[in-house]
Amino acid sequence: MAGEATSQAVTLPITGSCHCGAVSYEMKVQPRFAVECNCSICRSLGTVWGHGEAGDIAITSAPEATLAYSRGDKELAFHTCKTCGSTTHWEAIAGEAKGRMAINLRLAEPGTIEAIGHRHFDGAETWTFLD
16 A cells, blocks of 8 residues: 555654644544545545554643534544644544544645555445555
């Protein structure tokens, strides 16, 4: 697979923050790959996700620093900084994925996505990887 063939170790933890620095994250483990999804929300946000277990990801921010957005089945909450508007992460709040999170790797150091390996996911129609 395209993303797996180029993946290599990255410096752990993976860290990133919103533009203004009010919300930051730290991921203790390397995701299998960086995922770019074409569903309506991910396409609108321009995100590339690093998925993991909630216990392996720490979000640091002041209370109420993010706006949580959820629609449809209300299983995922997308978090955006209230100050600068950067989408930092999502968390599964219900359903089978509960306990999972993803960080927006576009907010990590340049080269992180390429080092992990970038895959494209069809979240709009087939719910499969496109590579």
